[in-house]
Amino acid sequence: MNAFTPVNPSFQTKYIGLAWNNHFHRLGPDFYTALAPQALPDPYWVGRSRAAAKILGLPAGELETDALLQALAGNQPISGTQPLASVYSGHQFGQWAGQLGDGRACLLGEANGLEVQLKGSGLTPYSRMGDGRAVLRSSIREFLCSEAMHGLGIPTTRALCVVGSDEEVARESLETAAVVTRVAPSFIRFGHFEHFAARHQLTQLTTLADYVISRYYPDCQTASTLGANPYANLLLQVTERTAMMVAHWQAVGFCHGVMNTDNMSILGLTIDYGPFQFLDAFDPGHICNHTDRGGRYAFARQPDIAHWNLYALAQALLPLIKDQALAVQALDTFKPVFARTWQQLMRAKLGLAEGTGATDTTVDQVLTDDLLALLAQGQVDYTLFWRRLSQGVASGQFAPVRDLFPDRPSWDAWQLRYTERLTGVDQNQATGLMLKTNPKYVLRNYLGELAIEAAKGKDFSKVVQLLALLERPFDEHPEYESYADLPPDWASRIEISCSS
Ligand code: AMP
């Protein structure tokens, strides 16, 4: 029995200071089930993002109110919202998984051009074997990482807050429930398209594609890159955005962990933070998801997997594109866009702005590739290396960088080539670029664990601290110096699975 909570029109709604305009709801019931979030007893604030509140246009002070707390816990309907759970399908670990859908998410509606979605808000018709809930630990991780990725300048869904409760939830052990409020222009995934394509529901597929084009990719209506074919142009633009997003992941050392097609945003946003990890030691083969035994989603495989997922999207859009050659042309932009974006990001990490010497970019490419091989060979901490390198360029003192490498002669040889490459490059310009490209702070797994452990004991101060730090990851924050250090030994023993 799946007892989701139906919408009750006679229920007393609460006004919160947002003007709602629910575009997705207007697509009609083929795309979702209208329902209400399930009540969560005695909720309390765990974390709140003022920056996310600002983009949503939430009036100052609203984030402090009990009315909002109750509303975002699912205890109080909000005037003007039309809550729903959307239906989608998808490929999981390379296999067609059939219908999935928002099994524990509830889209409240849209305000200020942004959708507001609760995650962990109870049963829906798409909950399958699940309980519709999310645990505190995974909710804190999603909240912090959404805002951290934004702080790093990486396209992502945002998070307004986490609300906790003492309600028990059974996973491997008993945990407590929490709800994350997520914010994004749209939560539509590749899987939404796959859903209707797999069912040969061409009318709904067309409605969905036209909706996405008109709202998020309006220039596809007139774009001529791939002829007057709006759907081919849509695939092209999604391909480009996805390639750019993954290039950012690879440059910063972010491992998503579950790149199933239902976890791929049609807007090229990082979405669905589960067993993600920022690399500690650099290891291209690193698998951050304990459940991913085969390493399908290993760090270095992410670009190829994103491309694979775009093929699944292309397959779904083919009945609309109608021309396979055009679809292939759109998909073929993945590799060059990824390579160009990634190289540009890596050059910035090295302090090499566009147009600084070396007309032959292959020189920089070889320098980068050799460096990554050295980092992998020495299992050098990825974030710490780049930040120390930035400081090395600023001060001319490279000893702290050298200390990170077990093989000193190989480092010395690389550093010599790097120093030569920097000849003629303005040192201040290089340093400025590096210090705003190479973060001092990332959400290392162990930092998340520290905040989670404290939060389990109702001490939310570390969540607040980490949020403040990660919103500005390029700043020095000298009072948190230890958070920028090498992770402690126990960090390598943390295992994160899909369980959440
Ligand atoms: P994920 O791996 O978190 O992206 O989830 C894959 C699918 O399982 C989605 O349809 C989710 O909504 C659903 N799901 C995950 N956890 C739960 C849960 N506890 N209750 C209901 N559905 C869930």
Ligand code: MG
């Ligand atoms: Mg998901």
